[in-house]
Amino acid sequence: MNHIKGFDKEQKQFIHDRDDEKCQFQNCQKKGTQVHHIIGKSYAYKVLKWKLKKINDVENGVLLCGKCHKKVENPLTWRDYVKYFNDLIRNKKCFAFDS
Helix, strand or coil: CCCCCCCCHHHHHHHHHHCCCECCCCCCCCECCEEEECCCHHHHHHCCCCCHHHHCCHHHEEEECHHHHHHHCCCCCHHHHHHHHHHHHHCCCCCCCCC
C-alpha cells in the first residue's frame, strides 16, 4: 500500500468539533487547522499492522495548528507526544462518532 487514505470529510469535521476548533498541543490556543494522526498512518500500517478503519478512527486524530503539527511530526520525537494526545482524547469520551 503506497498511499494510505486519511480521515474522510465527516471524520475531520467531527475532530474539529470535538476539539472546539483549537489546537490541542499543550498550551497552544491557536485556531486548529490540521487534523493529525496520533499514530502515523505509515507506522500504524507497516509496523503495528493496523487496518485502515483503526488507523482512521477519530480517537487516533487530534486537531493542531500548522506550527504544532510540524513539531509533533518530527521523526525523532513523535512518540513523545502519543501518550499526551491519547490521554487528552480519552478525557473527551463524551463525544461519539457515528460513521
